Amino acid sequence: MINTKLFDQVLTNKKRTYHVIANSYLHILNAAYPNFIKNYTMTNRQKCILSIRFIFVAIFKFLQSIVDKRSYYVCGNLKKTDAIFVSHLVNEKQILEGKELYFGSIPDQLLTHDIDSSIVLINHIRVSKKQACSGWKGSKIARLILSPSLDYISEFRMYLNQIKSKKILKTILKIEGLDRDSRRDILRQHLSSQTFNAIRIAKQVSDVVRRTGASSIIATYEGHAWERLVFFYARKANPNIKCLGYQHSAVFQHQHAIRRPLGGRYDPDVIFTSGSVSEAILLQSSWKDVDIIRLGSPKSNSMDLLQLKKKRCCLVVPQGEIEECLSLFGLSMLYARNHRDQKFIWRLHPLISFDLLLLKHKAFFDDIPDNVLLSSKELNDDIKECDSVLYRGSTAVIDAISFGLKPIYYRQLGEELSTDAIYQYDEGKAIIKDSVELYNALNTTLTKEEVLSLKSFSQQFYTPLDLKVLLDNLGDRSL
Numbered sequence: 414m415i416n417t418k419l420f421d422q423v424l425t426n427k428k429r430t431y432h433v434i435a436n437s438y439l440h441i442l443n444a445a446y447p448n449f450i451k452n453y454t455m456t457n458r459q460k461c462i463l464s465i466r467f468i469f470v471a472i473f474k475f476l477q478s479i480v481d482k483r484s485y486y487v488c489g490n491l492k493k494t495d496a497i498f499v500s501h502l503v504n505e506k507q508i509l510e511g512k513e514l515y516f517g518s519i520p521d522q523l524l525t526h527d528i529d530s531s532i533v534l535i536n537h538i539r540v541s542k543k544q545a546c547s548g549w550k551g552s553k554i555a556r557l558i559l560s561p562s563l564d565y566i567s568e569f570r571m572y573l574n575q576i577k578s579k580k581i582l583k584t585i586l587k588i589e590g591l592d593r594d595s596r597r598d599i600l601r602q603h604l605s606s607q608t609f610n611a612i613r614i615a616k617q618v619s620d621v622v623r624r625t626g627a628s629s630i631i632a633t634y635e636g637h638a639w640e641r642l643v644f645f646y647a648r649k650a651n652p653n654i655k656c657l658g659y660q661h662s663a664v665f666q667h668q669h670a671i672r673r674p675l676g677g678r679y680d681p682d683v684i685f686t687s688g689s690v691s692e693a694i695l696l697q698s699s700w701k702d703v704d705i706i707r708l709g710s711p712k713s714n715s716m717d718l719l720q721l722k723k724k725r726c727c728l729v730v731p732q733g734e735i736e737e738c739l740s741l742f743g744l745s746m747l748y749a750r751n752h753r754d755q756k757f758i759w760r761l762h763p764l765i766s767f768d769l770l771l772l773k774h775k776a777f778f779d780d781i782p783d784n785v786l787l788s789s790k791e792l793n794d795d796i797k798e799c800d801s802v803l804y805r806g807s808t809a810v811i812d813a814i815s816f817g818l819k820p821i822y823y824r825q826l827g828e829e830l831s832t833d834a835i836y837q838y839d840e841g842k843a844i845i846k847d848s849v850e851l852y853n854a855l856n857t858t859l860t861k862e863e864v865l866s867l868k869s870f871s872q873q874f875y876t877p878l879d880l881k882v883l884l885d886n887l888g889d890r891s892l
Contacts, residue, residue: 415453417441417669419591423599424675426585431645432578433585434679435611437638438602445667445830446806448734453598460601470606471572478562484617485533488546489555494625496523496530496887499618499632499643502558503537504763508548514763515633515661517711520554522880528887531555531625533618535639537764559617571612572604579603608638615642622650628888634658634684636670641679648678655888658684661710663808663874664691666836672698683886687712688876690837706886709878712812726756727855728799728818730809733762738770739777741803744823748848749782755855758795760788762807801855806832815871817864821845821854835874840866 420439423429433439443449455463500515507514513532520530536545536558545558562568582603586596602608622630630647634640644656658681664671672695674680684700685708686692692707729745731737738761745757761767767787771778781787788795792812796802802813803821810820811834820842822833835842841863843854859867 415441415444415450416595417444419589419595421673422589423582423585423591426589428581428585428588430578430581431612431642432575432603433582434641434645434675435575435608435615435638436582436599436603437605437607437611438599440636440638440641441669442636442671443665443668443832445665445828445832447825447828447832448736460598463605464601467601467605471604471609474562474609475565475568475572478565478568481560481562482564483560484563484567484620485557485559486545487555487557488549489552491531491555491557491624492529494529494531494555494627496520496528496629496631497618497621497625497627498530498532499630500532500534501537501633502534502540502545504766505538505540505544507763508540508545511548511552516631516659517878519711519878519880519883523883524553526880526884528884529554531557531621531627533557533559533621535559535614536561557621559614563613563616567616571609571616575604575609575612611637611639611642614639615646618643619646619650622647622654627651627654629655629657631657631659631685631883632681634660634671634681635662636668636672641675644681645678653888655683655886656681657886659708660684660686660691660695662687663806663811663834664694665806665832665834667830667832671695672700674700674703685882685886687874689873690870691874694837704886706882707876707879708882710875711878713872713875713877724756724798724800725754726758726799727801727803727821728795728809728813729757729759729803730807730813731762731765731804732806733764735765735770735773737805738765739774740825741805741823742777744848744851745803746781746785748851749784751848752852753782753784755784757785757803758788758799759785760792760795760809803851804834806834808834810834811871811874814867817859817868819843819854819857819859820867821851823851835870838867838870842867 424439498516498520523530532554534556549556579600632640632643647654680703683704683706685706687710695705729741731741742759749757796813796816799818801819801821802810804810805823814820822844824844824846826846841859845851845854
């Protein structure tokens, strides 16, 4: 188990600097998530390879900065704005449709109240400026797509300063009494690609704050190191800026970093929640000087509570990790081969594509039975074809239960901690560990009371968006 208490003590030590806060290894996002935990259970050989990888990535980033000197690309007309949204560019479909996945139409709604905003997009895909800007032509809201590197001088200084700051970190680690192996791991990760990326994002966003004169910044909030640095750097650029975090998805049972304050200029002034479920969780955590306020979610608008006729079909919704896809797809494919009357629809997270899966795991897809369908449709279209949903950590289960689908959570053998996106709720839910238990779950029908109860829970998870809440908490726009 990860000693989150010791890691928190390092992050809150009086000698800390933003270089220490940037160390992504110290921010425990989800202590139950297998793909996250493996970073803390590496062999010595894996650690050695990782250190070499960090060096090669650093060199590549520096060379990249020489070729591409811009910190970000502007799509539209960048002007003085009241608010900056920090969001994410996760797939090409998002560009083609011109959608904002995390804040929905909130920036457009603010325009009707004479509040201008810009959207900063952290780029998670390979895309050119021309491609990225094609989906937002004619938009009144400027989009700024962050580059993968800073200018070469800033890149060099960033690496040099982070190396120098290891001395302070070593002192803190000794003060807090961490064992030798933990100290080595933390110091190694002090120069990790994720750590430098956190600093890079914060520097890029702070430059946008200076250029726009924004009085408020609203960033997606899950507990990442980059989020804390964005608030810190935004306040350096404008000491009076209002820093707002938006908890847009689920708060998992063992999600740690989102619940704990760091103090100083690293915490948001307000954490907006997407519904009453997450609001209750965060109100019970250790926040004292930060307001927890329910804003609601654009996702609540898609909740269709009509009772629909269902087919014998199960929707499979993994998280945005290849390992999670293979886990859920493997279980459902084994079942589909033995039970030809049961259909499955495999659906992917926006970060993953079937082309990527085929590229890396072609053999896995060579013999898919005909009762397994690969989806390219909208989520609600898939849901309407199904009577159950097989999931682990995906919040797509919320949309599914709002339509009356039976939730089936796959808890893998040997897994000590749950990654269940709706761990707070048990009524009507099946928890399985193999295909035998999957059979029982798929052949058990929900009662009317269970369906209504699940729908009620989904309405609390994503509540309707209340724009007045945001308007009341924006910074002074008269400046």
